[in-house]
Amino acid sequence: MPELQNEQELRRGFLVGAIFGLMGAITAALGLPAAGYLLLPGKARRKEVWIEAADLTNLPMNQPEQIIFNRERRDGWKFVTEKAAALVIRTGDQQVVAFSPVCTHLGCAVSWSTNEKHFVCPCHTSAFSTDGKVLGGPAPRPLDRFDVKIAEGKVLLGEVRESKES
Numbered sequence: 001m002p003e004l005q006n007e008q009e010l011r012r013g014f015l016v017g018a019i020f021g022l023m024g025a026i027t028a029a030l031g032l033p034a035a036g037y038l039l040l041p042g043k044a045r046r047k048e049v050w051i052e053a054a055d056l057t058n059l060p061m062n063q064p065e066q067i068i069f070n071r072e073r074r075d076g077w078k079f080v081t082e083k084a085a086a087l088v089i090r091t092g093d094q095q096v097v098a099f100s101p102v103c104t105h106l107g108c109a110v111s112w113s114t115n116e117k118h119f120v121c122p123c124h125t126s127a128f129s130t131d132g133k134v135l136g137g138p139a140p141r142p143l144d145r146f147d148v149k150i151a152e153g154k155v156l157l158g159e160v161r162e163s164k165e166s
Contacts, residue, residue, distance in 0.1 A: 009114060023094065030096055050149055050156040053098075058088040064112040064130060065120070069157070086157055087112065087119065089130055096145035100160045101131050105139040119143065132163065 048145030053069040064087055071084045087099040087110065099119070101110045108123035119128040119136055133142045147158030 052154050054155040055159045064089050098148050100144040104141045
């Protein structure tokens with residue numbers, strides 16, 4: 001009888017050890033990625049990217065122009081090439097201002113009105129001057145601006161910066 005009891009204790013000890021070992025493996029499998037997510041720093045931001053959007057000589061002086069360009073955007077794990085737009089105004093020989101064509105009210109597409117000489121949002125009639133400031137309508141702030149750089153006669157666009165003024 002003592003042999004049977006000893007054998008049962010060994011079996012029970014083995015099963016308890018196996019259960020605890022399995023629980024430890026499951027905890028490690030789930031816990032290590034979670035701990036890494038919480039404790040390790042995130043991926044570094046991408047370097048500043050400049051996109052060639054237009055030829056400076058093709059832009060008329062002090063006349064808003066909508067330009068369409070291709071940009072690469074990260075979408076989850078893949079990179080997507082998509083068309084984007086900017087409202088560009090050449091203000092000098094080597095000076096350009098570029099606005100995002102998205103209304104700051106609800107995100108409708110803004111366009112230049114040649115008759116009224118300002119940018120207009122067709123959704124709720126917000127109006128913006130050539131320096132991006134709100135002229136009227138429900139838009140809470142000026143148009144957002146692109147970072148702009150001129151290099152070798154080309155207009156390069158960077159990130160869009162949210163305008164802070166009201």
